[in-house]
Amino acid sequence: MNLEQLAEKELRKDEEEQRILSGESSASALTPLAGGPPLDLNHPFYDVARHGIVQVAGDDNYGRKLVIFSCCRMPPSHQLNHRKLLEYLKYTLDKYVESDYILVYFHFGLRSSNKPSLSWLQNAYKEFDRKYKKNLKALYVVHPTNFIRVLWNIFKPLIRYDEKLRASQKGGPPRPTRTPPPRPPLPQQQFGVSLQYLQDKGNGDLIPLVMRETVLFLKQKALKTEGLFRRSANIQVIKEIQKQYNLGKPIKFEEYGDENIPAVILKTFLRELPQPLLTSQIYDQVQSIGTVESSLRVTRCKQIIQSLPEHNYIIVKYLICFLHMVSQESIFNKMNPSNLACVFGVNLIWPTKGPATLHALPPINMFTELLIEYYSQVFSARILPNEVLP
Structure with missing residues (x-):
């Protein structure tokens, strides 16, 4: 059994567990949540954005943007251009990646009918270069399942390669960080003092x-x-x-x-x-x-x-x-x-x-x-x- 088949098998198991837990029917399981159209009707990404799959949910307590990706809002695959979805995600992130930001991935709702192919996921990962990774402070995966573990095994070589590449670019393996000694506050210091x-x-x-x-x-x-x-x-x-x-x-x-x-x-x-x-x-x-x-x-x-x-x-x-x-x-x-x-x-x-x-x-x-x-x-x-x- 190849990885694509293994992922499909685990995803179907997850679907069945979700139906049992939520008591939903097969028909309702395939209905995406309707998201309000965030863009003008004439915008080139309107057909993707209208589903509300990618949303910006404000800031966390440190002023970092929260970008949300919700699988439950994804329509069946034949109704969505996944390549365009990737471009829209990058289009959204481009507005915030120069500052610190957080990405939250809600896995619940990903099903056989609406999931993109694993090759698409691999290509998508490769397209997210340092521009998108340097200020990403955290990636939260909500409702992880066995399918996520399969994906981890698929992406592990790529992630390890990224780590080695970053280490080589910095001239060696990352060194443990040391807490710098506290500095006396400036005479007119206003933030961080008693x-x-x-x-x-x-x-x-x-x-x-x-x-x-x-x-x-x-x-x-x-x-x-x-x-x-x-x-x-x-x-x-x-x-x-x-x-x-x-x-x-x-x-x-x-x-x-x-x-x-x-x-x-x-x-x-x-x-x-x-x-x-x-x-x-x-x-x-x-x-x-x-x-x-x-x-x-x-x-x-x-x-x-x-x-x-x-x-x-x-x-x-x-x-x-x-x-x-x-x-x-x-x-x-x-x-x-x-x-x-x-x-x-x-x-x-x-x-x-x-x-x-x-x-x-x-x-x-x-x-x-x-x-x-x-x-x-x-x-x-x-x-x-x-x-x-x-």
Whole structure:
């Protein structure tokens, strides 16, 4: 049995298992999901793009584009030009490959009726040269099956060849990376340093410069911008602005002509704090918010927030006050407290070791949503003399 036959055999096994698990009929198994047409009817890739097989799903927490390939949206092979599908995938990636990006492959839905040939897959792999691989930070395969293992055996020689070729081009085998010794921050450093450092270097200002300037701009110019904080911005521009801030140079967001840039800068600032703004000390209390009776959760949030150190409390109140303003314009910007919580929760608090797990996200989001929606109640009891509000 050759590899093509072996792959076909495993794929049919996978199909049968999927039918048993989902209780679907043979007819429904072959029906692709309808994707909204992302291109104009006259676009040369419209006939491929209309299926929604390849989609760009926004950014991850590090500002990297997420490109999604969904097998369940692939129509039967006789209805799709696979060569054109490859060209459309490259056409989509070409817009993002100069920056870091993530590729997510959803395997569920690949069947005998819609799968491309193995020779097509091999040719496709060969066409994805260094241009596409150099900034690919991760490839996630969702719902892997035995068919994927067969493909791995087919592609293993090509992958190994790629590794050897890259090693030879670099003058030898890759060396283990070493963590460079920590460097002292620049005198005007704004990103990646503690709140205390920022206060000491900022003439005692309690609200960090980056937060103050981004909030001020967004409050004046972007409260009604649809998708505020959900849309991405050019990663190179973001890095350049961070560099300018760290060198102590003034930033004028008006000159960039993109309201999403200061929104991303604000999220990046919070994410790069050495310690979370809400502090690690209250992490376990935040995680238990879902166990509190719903009628008592706002009161519990208030108790937790009151326990923050004074400096953190002032900054948190400043930020949540602004996010509450954003939520009040949700009829225009589509960012209600729940949507804002999904964006900001993971940037306000995280565990002491590693990123938050999927299991940990719901209570973090719930806690953040309560802070935003019930801002007045949560922050009413503790009034500090040095408070600053947006």
